[in-house]
Amino acid sequence: MGKTFAQKVLERAAGRLVKPGEIVFAEPDLIMSHDNTAAIIDKFRTILPEGNVRYPERLAVVLDHVVPAATCKNAADHAKIREFVEEQGIENFYDAGTGICHQVVPEMGLTLPGTIIVGSDSHTCTYGAFNCFAAGIDRTETAGLWVTGRTWFVVPETISIELSGFFGERVSAKDLILTIIGDLGAAGANYKAVEFHGHSVSTLRLFERMTIANMGVEMGAKLTVFPPDRNVMGYVRDRGVDSKRSAWSDSDAEFYTVHEYDLSRIVPVVARPHSVDNVVPVEELEPTRIDQIFLGTCTNGRLEDLGTAAEMLEGGRIDPSVRMVVAPASREVYLAALKQGALQILLEAGAMVLPPGCGPCLGAHQGVLAPGERCLSTANRNFRGRMGEPESEIFLASPETAAASALTGYITDPREVM
């Protein structure tokens, strides 16, 4: 019987053969944290009041969640983090303005195919787009990893998702992953690895794979991963990344379940409040007015996402009843979108453009919602109260649906405004 991706990666890390269900101890290759690094420092210091991080070269620290600082507490946290990374010689530090961790870490060439990455952020699974074994952990475990360099993993069973066909017009990766989560449910992949297979995987570009991998945790997955194919090798070449550890499951690997999706049958969908698996085709949704549109985040704040929205909004005006907030995922994305003219188009259409970062996604600043307000967001989570007041509502959709809805003021099937 062949082996899965997760088995192979953990076998190499543990130096022995492993089976699903076993616990192994392994040293992650990269340990990522963001603004919560301030809290991690405090925890780390309760173990080693004066000692050093064991492997400073394995840390990546990105300030992205509340940047620039919104409160005095945020500012103090950021200052503490800057001092710590300086003191510990942590070279992979990216200060406010660089971008969202899940965009910046790949941009900096830190997502080496086949390596193990953990991050104190649930959307760490995004790096599976680059063939990484990438899983979220909490702050305390991150502090422990700074001390010891190692942690435990349960070898997961693996779900295979086989893709065929091509997306129709104005249908994109976000619609696919929302559809999958709607089918499998919010706990449908709990503790599992999710591998993407099938003829159509090679047609999915990296930005699309990042959108898909990013949302694996919304169905409970430990990791979501794509094969180390030509697209990944293009990244490896462009960013000068070491790819010799890339891995993939054997053709006779045993999967927990296999699910097949024909991309040509995917339609624009939204996840209704207040759970990500509450998915319905836009065309079946009752007319739904919106107050705010949020285009951005680690799910859909990339150059191609902004470009698509700009293309749809070019020469048009955002409906006067709607505020549109745009947050490019990184400085690199921001600059490219600036050069391509996407930001100018979005601004001319009436959008606000935020600095690179998480923006209002977690309800900390830059576009929080009032009671009764409704936001159509390209983010990954629509839990009650996430973007502000518990009596507000979040619908999740693709950049295409966001742009179409910006024009009309209600949630609109992007195929209607072509």
Add this chain to the structure above:
Amino acid sequence: MSVFYYHQDDINTDLLFPGKYTYQCSSGPEIKEHLFEDLDPTFKEKVQPGDVVMAGENFGCGSSREQPVVGLKYLGVKAVIACSFARIFYRSAINQGLLLIACPEAVAAYAEGDEVDVNPTEGKVKVGDRTFEFPPLPDEIMEILEDGGLLSHLRKTYGRTGSEE
């Protein structure tokens, strides 16, 4: 001993501790003020040391924020018993030394007013007059839990004694 029973699946981290406070609060007393705010605003006032929380499937799904677990531990909650737990939340509980019991039978058996008693060493949970067994944690993980969480566990090996934040 009281039981806080939430007959609901997929209770997520934003309901347990809203994201808008994630970068404002990290200590037990600060967290308490917002714990379960959008799930049950009365929880923080009513909960007593030794109490138990019960819920449905996939408890703690969503963010990696550990404040819900830190808050429950701070308030002395003895255990959370649910049909199942989300992965990061489960790890978080081990890291904080909070006992989680995945036992759908125990959740199904609960009726209002039932006494609930937990014996982690024997792997047993008693609901009313019925007793259910749950599988023990692997030794390596049990050790972390018994040490009172990952930080105290690591302090045994690496550090001097120091107080938690």
